[in-house]
Amino acid sequence: ETGVTQSPTHLIKTRGQQVTLRCSSQSGHNTVSWYQQALGQGPQFIFQYYREEENGRGNFPPRFSGLQFPNYSSELNVNALELDDSALYLCASSVDSNTEAFFGQGTRLTVV
Amino acid sequence: GEDVEQSLFLSVREGDSSVINCTYTDSSSTYLYWYKQEPGAGLQLLTYIFSNMDMKQDQRLTVLLNKKDKHLSLRIADTQTGDSAIYFCAEYRQAGTALIFGKGTTLSVSS
Numbered sequence: 001e002t003g004v005t006q007s008p009t010h011l012i013k014t015r016g017q018q019v020t021l022r023c024s025s026q027s028g029h030n031t032v033s034w035y036q037q038a039l040g041q042g043p044q045f046i047f048q049y050y051r052e053e054e055n056g057r058g059n060f061p062p063r064f065s066g067l068q069f070p071n072y073s074s075e076l077n078v079n080a081l082e083l084d085d086s087a088l089y090l091c092a093s094s095v096d097s098n099t100e101a102f103f104g105q106g107t108r109l110t111v112v
Numbered sequence: 113g114e115d116v117e118q119s120l121f122l123s124v125r126e127g128d129s130s131v132i133n134c135t136y137t138d139s140s141s142t143y144l145y146w147y148k149q150e151p152g153a154g155l156q157l158l159t160y161i162f163s164n165m166d167m168k169q170d171q172r173l174t175v176l177l178n179k180k181d182k183h184l185s186l187r188i189a190d191t192q193t194g195d196s197a198i199y200f201c202a203e204y205r206q207a208g209t210a211l212i213f214g215k216g217t218t219l220s221v222s223s
Contacts, residue, residue: 042216
């Protein structure tokens with residue numbers, strides 16, 4: 001059984017650019033949630049996808065968007081990158097939306 | 113994450129017990145979790161407790177829940193240097209389907 005995998009592990013982008021981060025959920029899991037973790041902070045909820053539909057959203061602007069595919073993998077897209085978007089982006093998968101979530105290793109995004 | 117409060121640092125000696133405390137705000141939270149994060153890594157699920165339980169034990173880990181005071185604690189028995197990490201408390205809020213995290217407690221274990 002493979003765990004949650006994210007790609008890439010590290011990324012450097014320029015302010016104003018767009019970025020796509022990817023997440024493969026754990027086998028048998030139909031729910032993917034994305035979190036942003038700034039340095040020295042706890043993770044902040046961005047949004048959740050359950051069976052390819054957005055199932056909840058945190059306090060993030062519309063330039064943060066996502067997708068979930070039929071195989072339950074997911075993408076996080078961020079447009080018009082800002083310096084404050086620099087963070088560790090974590091993906092978590094679960095069997096359903098209200099069961100224990102297992103996290104990937106994260107993607108470290110640096111915006112310069 | 114500011115709605116979940118944790119002390120920021122805890123320092124213990126190897127072999128001692130560690131107790132990490134957390135307070136949360138949403139009395140309707142159904143699940144409460146403890147995650148561990150090592151430097152440069154993602155979050156590792158350590159344990160969780162349902163809101164209708166008072167205590168859960170899992171090997172060296174004991175979770176205590178006081179719903180009246182909205183207080184959660186994680187006790188690590190016989191703490192080892194490998195337990196050095198940041199520990200996050202999180203509550204699951206059904207409205208919003210989100211895990212709400214504290215800022216984390218950095219546990220430092222000295223030999």
